[in-house]
Amino acid sequence: MSNHLKNITLRIWRQAGPAAKGNFETHVVDEITDEASFLEMLDILNDKLVTEGKEAVVFDHDCREGICGTCSLMIDGQAHGPQRGTATCQLHMRQFKSNDTITIEPWRASAFPIIKDLMVDRSAFDRIIESGGYITADTGGAPDANLIPIPKVIADAAMDSAECIGCGACVAACPNGAANLFTGAKIAHLSRLPQGQAERYSRVESMVETMDDHFGSCTSHGECEAACPKEISIDVIALMNKDFRKAKFANRKDLARK
Amino acid sequence: MTLTDELFAKNTVKLDSKIPDGPVADKWDNYKENMKLVNPNNKRKFKVIVVGTGLAGASAAATLAELGYQVDAFTFHDSARRAHSIAAQGGINGAKNYKGDGDSVHRLFYDTVKGGDFRAREANVHRLAQVSVDIIDQMVAQGVPFAREYGGLLDNRSFGGAQVSRTFYARGQTGQQLLLGAYQQFSRQVGLGGISLYNRSELIDIVVIDGRASGIVVRDLVTGEITSHAAHAVVLATGGYGNAFFLSTNAMACNVTAAWRAHRKGALFANPCYTQIHPTCIPQSDDSQSKLTLMSESLRNDGRVWVPVNPNETRPAHEVPEEERDYYLERLYPSFGNLAPRDISSRAAKRAVDKGQGVGPKKNGVYLDFSEAIERLGHDVVQERYGNLFEMYERIAGENPYETPMRIYPASHYTMGGLWVDYELQTNIPGLYAAGEANFSDHGANRLGASALMQGLADGYFVLPYTIGNGLAPLLNKPMPGIDHPEFKAAEDAARNRYNAYLAINGTKSPDYFHRELGKIIWDYCGMERTEEGLKKALELLPALYQEFKTDLRVTGSGDDMNQTLEKAGRVDDFFQLGMLMCRDALDRKESCGGHFRAEYQTDEGEALRDDVNYCHVAAWQWGGDPMTPNLNVEPLEFEAVHLATRSYK
């Protein structure tokens, strides 16, 4: 049932630190089962490197279930590799063939500085959420959960965008290094729900402006949607743009009344 | 005199569980009425450190900051949104009785105590059931998109170990949605300046000064810098130790270091042998595998578990006729069927595989079959309910579960044991609190499905904010030691030496190698089924392997920058020490209960046989200077509201 792949050449980006100059390093994996995940292959490589007294390749990973969003990697020019709707940690070697050469690069964006090798710092995403990606509801004062009925379609639509795992693939894949899909997904999630209406417009203004401080702009390539492991639609970007426009107008009207 | 009394008399630490007075249903209200408060304007004078930003940590930090405390939050992840709470799939229990099927706080309380095989503290569990109702309200208010009925009201499903539908869910990603809800609330406080977030910072020691937890020492994983942080109270919300098994459903970075360092500084570690083996994981496919993947227990709502009757069966699943299939859960436990509690389902699967009835290339799994559900409900309904889980299975196993039955097998998943805490979730070190999976309090010897999320949020949102205030109130305006105190310097130096020592060994084997070997020993001898002989053997093997670890470890790179090998070495070191304690605890507990199954203590039908006379207690271990010589302390468990009964799911 399980087959073995032979002679996989890995070109892995090595970079000692944020300011250091990096380069590709070549390693050969002689044999690996196709049941192994891509990251297990890197584990095996690292184990070998450490045993040989060399430094292991640094890469971000954690849950290996495609949900925590810690893993990254540009694999053969695609964020999260060749399989659609799949995070790197869920990518398995059965997607590759014997004698393949696989190039692995860190994600590149000024908002995601490289920490070491393949690991980048994605704190800019946290800054966006901190600026308004929430519903203000202090612990303790919540009304009964069934007080506000939410139509199933609305709840489902909110869930579609709430699924975002914050991995940063959208930024990595975007030719402009834009984070509109990430920001749009959070805005679409919260703005679709009745609970999110109170802060709807202040939220979108604040989040979009924070996003501008770190990321590029959207030119509707659609690469983000293709790279997203949760296949979040770029419709959320349109929704964000619409709410942003309304926010600028609504705000003005409200301020004028004061 | 029972064994419990005998051991209790020998306690080296005074274990005061501080259970409030009154009938069990009134205890929490009584506590809240009598606790001390901190004036809103004084709260900002107190600093609280929260370590871990999972459900318990993020919710505690957010709520404490909302109240006005200064909060310093630490996570070894790059962001507060990554904690492994995010991977919980199935749901969260809440005694809302929205389905009108007879649920109540008392029933959730009873189910949890019973599910835990009567080894949990009654008062804590009741409080958990009480606040479960508030959790659902709170999370909905924060915008968690729980599944809804067409009319717009919340939907529920049923889960293992319960006969009512009380589980709220958001597709197969409930943990993710709840964690993101807590993370958003947490982030709001970071943005407002109520929380200072230290990411990529791993706790490596706890500082105790004059008997009180005064702060922590952390290592910045990016720069390797070791720094101290002082506070009035420290909350450890650092998760469980399931990765002691190496192969588990825990995330790769989950570790016991925070809890273990606290243990070494005097905090008692309770019931380490209570580990949960989850029945529905994808079986190991290869020896090089480093991680197992859980498939939500909710699959058992519609999937049927079976194995071929004939151990030599070679036909593909769909060709095996009905009469040659053994639907063993339905056969053995007719009233709960495929929804029998986790420990029971896991052992049943193990017995089938041990008898040679296992399926798959390595004959290491059992079938979870949806063909009947697809016939009954239609492909679309099954897809609606489990679509994303099916996709995940297909990605990992390379088989389409709509056509071929899934193969599943139990794997280490959750640890009920953890730091001993009293009713206030405070360890025996004043000022040091433990929340979520890191403590031992609520699940007894076995946790029911959809209860982990409930407990994490209960601790963080609705318990700690009260109990920490009660603990801090008397400290108002009293001077507290700062990070220039010699104890902090000493702890920093010790930590530095510890990490330098790993680098200096310069042996031949990687930390991963040792972790894998360690995990094999613990899985083989302290896994789903334990024997006296096996545990004794493990207690011989572990110190020997640990010795090898200390002399033959190889860590490359330096301690001055990002070095994942070095991080791993520190974590594996602590797993070794914990592993010895797990085996020791399992050896000493001469009964079977929940996740702890001793082959010597079982009924004729192979069910767990408890010994309520001698073991109705919490085993809380004190660090004895060496991992092999811990001191046992016991806290007798008293049951007022429920009667000890033999668990039966027949």
Added chain:
Amino acid sequence: MAQVVTSHRGPVTGTATHQRKKRPFLLDLYSTAVGKKYVMGLTGIAMMGFVLFHMIGNLKMYLGATHLDEYAEFLKQLLVPIAPEGVVLWLLRGGLITFLFLHLHAAWSLTRLNRHARPVKYQSKRDYQIANFASRTMRWSGMIVLAFIIWHLSDLTFGVANTVGTDGVFVKAEVYNNVVRSFQRVPVSIFYVVANILLGIHLFHGTWSIFQSLGWNNPRFNNWRRGFATGFAAIVVLGNVSFPIAVMAGIVG
């Protein structure tokens, strides 16, 4: 023993904490990338209207010289006598120039932002999934179209780049003549055709992008957005490209 407590912490309540310096409303909107995309989109719509009507007007060529020349005269006479001759036309032209300028400025500043967002390029080859030739060459197709517009104006509006005919003088009002004379030069026609195909490519991605940028998103018509973009670009290109071909083929002239 040092006191650990500092009184430093944020306010207890609040929301959306990001505060920017307040600017006048439109500048405020334009200062963000999303706002600039609105400007790109809205000016894009105006210029789309122009290219469409420009093409439709030029179809008069097929009716003969008089029709086309009369149409040119009509444009000058727009709203006369409310406004003096040529004023409305110049207002329209002024509007177009402003839109073009805004479109260019927004494009230029967004490009700068995007360059800044990824200062170090990927060192290995990217494998694009969705991004197509049109979306990835907007900058180049835009710049070539701009160059074409300048050339086109000097050819047929100012006559600087027009071959002087038999009579040796460029007569602005003889639109038909000017066009025919211009397109009888093969390289000019080829440049014209190439530039118009690039215009079509630019229009295709631009038209579809407008829906995204302006937040016009509705499941009812989302599927039609690509079709509309293709159709619009195709009509404009087919119309425009037909002129030089018709001249070269001798159908017009």
